Amino acid sequence: MAGEFGAVLRRLREKAGLTQDELERRSGVSVSTIRGLETGKRRNPRMTTVQQLADALALRSEDREELLGAAVPGRRGDGTGTAGEAEASAAEAGAPVGGLGGGAPGRGEARAGEPETGGGSAAGAGAAPPAVPSPPPLSAARTAPAEAAEQLAKAVAARWQREEEQRRIQDPYPLPVRWKAACETLTDHWANIRRLPPGAPGGPLDLSGRLEGIAETYRSIPSGRLVVLGRSGSGKTVLTLRFVLDHLRSRTPAEPVPVIFSIGAWDPTAVTLRDWLTERLTRDHPGTAAPGPGKVSLASALVDSGRVLPVLDGFDEMADGLRRPALEALNATTLPLVLTSRPAEYAAAVEETDVLTSAAPIELTDLTLDDLDHYLPRTTRKTDRSDPAAGAWQAVLKKLRAPSPDGSPAPLVTVLTTPLMVALARTVYSDTPEHDPAELLDAERFPGVRELEEHLLDSFLPTVYRGARPGARGWDPERVQRWLGHLARHLTELRTPDLAWWRLGHGLRRSTRTLVTALVTALVIGFVDTVMSVGFSGSLANGLLDGAIVGLLAGFLFGLVHWFTYTVTGKDVRPSAVRLRIRGRPETTTWRAGPRLVIGTLGGTLFGCAYGFAVGLVRAFSWHAGLSSALSLGLIDAIVFGLIFGGAAGLTFCLLGLLETPLDIVSAVSPGSVLRTDRRTVLTQLCFWAPVFGSAVGLGAGVVVDLLQGHLGRLVADPRASLMLGTISGLGGALGYTLTMTTWGQWCLLARVWLPLTGRLPWSVAAFLDDAYQRGVLRQAGAVYQFRHARLQSRLAQGRVGQGRCAQGRRRG
Template identity: 35%
Template sequence: MRWRWVLTWLLCAALTVGLIIVWNVRPKDIGDAASVVAAVIGLFSVLTVWAWRRSPRHGRSTSGQVAEAAQVLARQVRRQWQDEAVLRQLFDPAPLPVLWSDCPLPDVSDHRQLIGAPVTCRADAPQELAAAFRSLPRRRLVVLGPAGSGKTTLAVLLTLALLGQRDPDDPVPVLLSLASFDPSRDSVQAWLRRQIAADYAVLADIDTYGPSAIEDLLAEGRVLPVLEALDERPEAGRAAVLTALNDTLDPHTPLVLTCRTANYTTAVTEAGVLTGAAVIAPSPVRPDDALTLLRLATPPGPRQTRWDALAEHMNQNPDGTAAQALASPLMVALARAVYADAPGDPTELADTDRFLTLAMVEHHLLDSLVPTLYARAHRRDPSGRRWSPQQAHRYLIHLAAGMQRQDTYNLSWWQLHRWVPTLAHTWSRPAAWTTLLIALTLLGYEAHGAIPGFPPRERGVMVWYMQGMTAALPCMCWFAAWAAVRPRLSTHRFSGAVLTALCGGAAFAVPGMTFNPVDVAPGWYVVGCEAVTGFAFLLVLYTAGLPVPPSMPSRGSITLWRWHHRLPRAVAIFCGTTVLTAAALYIYALVVRPMPGASKVHSSQRTELPWAYGLTLGAVVGVVQILFYWLRGTTTAHDLTAPASAVRADRLVTLVCGGAGVLLVALPYGILAALGNVTPQGQVTGDVVRELAAMLLGVGPTGLVLALAACSWPHYTAARLSLAARGRLPWRLQAFLADAHRLGILRQVGPVYQFRHARLQQRLAAQTRIPGPRPATARPGSPSSEPTSS
């Protein structure tokens, strides 16, 4: 908020000083003083109200809104993880009966007086899970275990158990991955707010739940964070996460944390234990329990006898590789997919000559998983399969290798551009957008000349404009990339848009002064470029965002859901934006000469812009702002965040942004083209409509490209097509990922996909090496560490 007020004062002060200088130089124009001062005051007033209106933290949510947000969050979390549990077959036929009890390791849990009596529970007893957690004095729990021991499964089962027995005043368990948490950049509360808003976008609806619903839910203890996979953080950052949890959260805040035993032990030696938390670890799966589950998952018939043969071998060799493998929930799940759900023969695991070590059994099951699942799906529906098992396996290998190279376990579709060097680097991405802009501008220029009745093309104006835009667009992209990593600028949308627009307007003026000397003083030429081109840039940048790949995709939909809550603010947006735009153009018309190429007005006469034109342009801009306010802020309580729905939502925002960008850049230039045909008596000559249509073809591509560069979907689409053309990904990537998710190869966590098991990702990635850009530093969720549990 402070940045908006400061910029508002600075802009208006600079404008007022500049006008005073003009009056001193040209005292004959003192008659216009009253109009200019009135316009400045009006502009300041609208900017002030507008900055106040756009402050995301103005006001607080009511208690009723917070209570309603908690109920909606509980319903969404329950739907999300019930669907995921079905796909992971956690209840089919029943959860694996893994026994969890107090961890025997010393110095990993807090004092017994703080954590209460020892904890014992079974994963296949939901009521027992919930009761064991509620019996903890502070309701804080750390779940430890080796890789593949079922920690994630327990977290999902505990989340569903708590939701199934939840009273209205109980906190809502929310399962989140710690892979994206960096304590050096975010506080725990800020990260939780951002993750909840990303995974459950409906809570960001200010009109329904108020501006502080998520913040109030966290502050009032209405959210129970279930933080998964501390071991997915880089080794150096695990202790920092524990320190942040202890230092910034109230010791009585309910919390669940999962981590591999070795990683947690190391982190505790540096940061200390999690305050007030009991620590549990699993017992190995009993052979009888594993075989019972595998038999129940196998259809009745002759295939059941194969499990009998394996059971006999395990009884005779209790320390053999087969018995050791099936003591892990991960291996039991893999054995089910390879043998129980498919016509495989589990007796091959008894071949001690083939499987000399436990690692060899694990590699065999991991290597068999993908071909087995796709072959089974192909047998069930051979005509409806888009990809053969061989194709699917190859694509998954490339996906896993790409994720390994990016040091992440999360397949975030909006980050796919990092896999393509041209789109990944800050210096090359602006070049690609500038090339597209030149191509579209030349195409529009040629179309302009081919349409009968359009004003004649002026080659000099076209060259001047393209030179300016060729300088302005890269400068704005580079500045936006710089601003995106500055917390104060990246969190203030208005500040970033103003500074980026000023940078673009100044860069636009440089080629005109260098290669095409104009008959205007250089200082005033820069002012003119800022007032018109910079103002057009500002309209697009504030509407679409900065021209840099966003950190999260856009959400929203066009719906009339709760329209009566949105209508008053939409009317205020329209009125304020209309007056603001009209005032800005009116000031320009009073103090700046017409743009180069327009017909000249006598220097002793000042060209005034008829208010009708400014108000018309302002009305169009106001309608665009209403549309984006309605579009971005509307997500119903029935919308679950998923990768495919996130892509569709961002694509809708992108298309609307692109169309709005064309209008927001073309209309100011069309108004100025009309100014060149204004007589001293204030009458407009020429066909204004055709002038505006010509501007849509000539300068409209600038707004289109600028808007596209600010959205996730164009970057994702360019990267997807580039990788698909090289055979590394399928052309229909989201359909392929959804299919792999249905088959159980991938799992879905909010808007991202992950491989079903971290070991599966690592095993697939080891089968190929894909050249591509590597990050300079390890990102959260670095797979350079050992794999996480299933």
């Protein structure tokens, strides 16, 4: 097939009258690559390369199809090949399927794997997802990138369908978000956007449209790059959600899977775009952490092969100093994408560097009074059922249409031009019968736009927390404001919109986290050691002394490991992307066993040497031995215990690596499910660790003593002491590892104990966050929460939300 592709490429290039050097200048593909492809020395060309070559040659549909058919084994140039054949062949060859890495095809252009007689248009806003039965989940370890992309598409569609229902976007119907083409100063050359060859005529595209046509608008852009601009609250996030769902409903297997990424959490000066996309994809879809082709993760393979279409939401939420390097990094790649931003922040970044290359920008327009007339009355109960036009909002909207004395629009008209403020007004007034929207016309209370917007923001929390939800506990509104304010400030300090449960403790200083970890670990292990020592020896005094020594040593050593791992290196604890499979033969995860063996052996040896040396010194001084004898005994015990714990830890870590298997890609991921999965994984590890590590220590003690007998003097291995050492080591080591080195352990220490103890969070943190999500204060974005809107987060961080009160109006009934 490589030779066939080279022959087709050469023929089409010569047909266009281009040399290899000229094709290099037009396409950006190096002449050595072109020469290698034509001679057959380079095989399995990337689809991004094929698309660049096809665009540079300005191929017609049949020629482009022929070139694609030659590049993808199993797809015939006559258009009769099936998508399944192309997918299977591409997966076998390790190459992406046609079109995944290049620009989106135009409206009249055939796409790989799509019959030429059918051109699926975007589904309507209210269309239901197709009722196609899902295949059984495939393990990521056995999934080729092509199959993984299909599973990813199903998972993304299911997730955002649930999120759309939770946000009540379809109740009673989506607000009519519209857009127009953005100004030319923010637009690249239309020839670049349309992927035209040099000298080809071409003008602007007609990009105007409305919410239900966003997927079709995107597909009309040959470059596959779209920038969505809109002021705060104008509906950018809702538009991206609708784009993802509509694009997936009409997507062919040859097209990439749209995935929403909150770009505000990206630091382009520290990590590349592709690496960041890979990391976020792994976080939200843990199954993609499994090994893929070429010894890279499946997530990396999906991103690199162009099977993921990044929908980058919130460019304006990036720090001021990061927008320019971010735009430069985006311009360094031809990756198709969708980017959302407020106009001012995007324009400032463009002023500093350049527009987003080959991107077509659109700008969202304001809602009109007609939109409000149609929408708001349908969100509330009627005051007089004999008159369909009678309702709480009709009188308000009628007054807004009346001309003002000076001819300027009323402040409320300006406020209600954004979907955010309309949604807040609906929550505060339509969903609360005792509140009358007529008070919004009070010019003395609300003389301007700012006062009205602040009133709606300040009234939001008291409204949604005015009572307990059915089947859920109630919360004190004042405490809720304090807790949410802490979370908002926490995100502001971290400079990210993502509220991740495993990072809740990052609001504390690193020294505080280390001290709390060491202290609690010392108390837990000391308590376990005391109980076990008393049980074995029968002496309370000896048990307390031994527990105190072991607890202090363990707390110090585990705290030191935690400090070095997470403070010195700056590494973050992250939820596990695997599970343990005890019964049955685990999937292919032997790639984890080798590194785990090394890490476990080194860590166990260091711990054992430090522990043995300390125990030897204590024993020597308890016998009133001299300093020289004490040091000698300490060194001997350090060697003995270092070998015991090193061998036991290496064996245990190696077995854990062998038993780990990746999560299913199609598993639905939410903050709660990630927490439950991580807790289940950690508890399984604890139950496995304790008996295996304890047995290895207890049995290994006798083996090590026998091996070293005579080399370090006379050594004694008491079976009873070995049993006690193994039992305490198994329980204490498992608990110490859990508390200091696992995400769930740190969550328990900091988010479930320390932060509630200091009043910054409730004791039931997970229930509180889920309740805030159900009430519409938070939204879910994969494995993390986010505040419903950046303005709400900013207002909470200032400690001002919730201070507003709605005046009691007449009750509507």
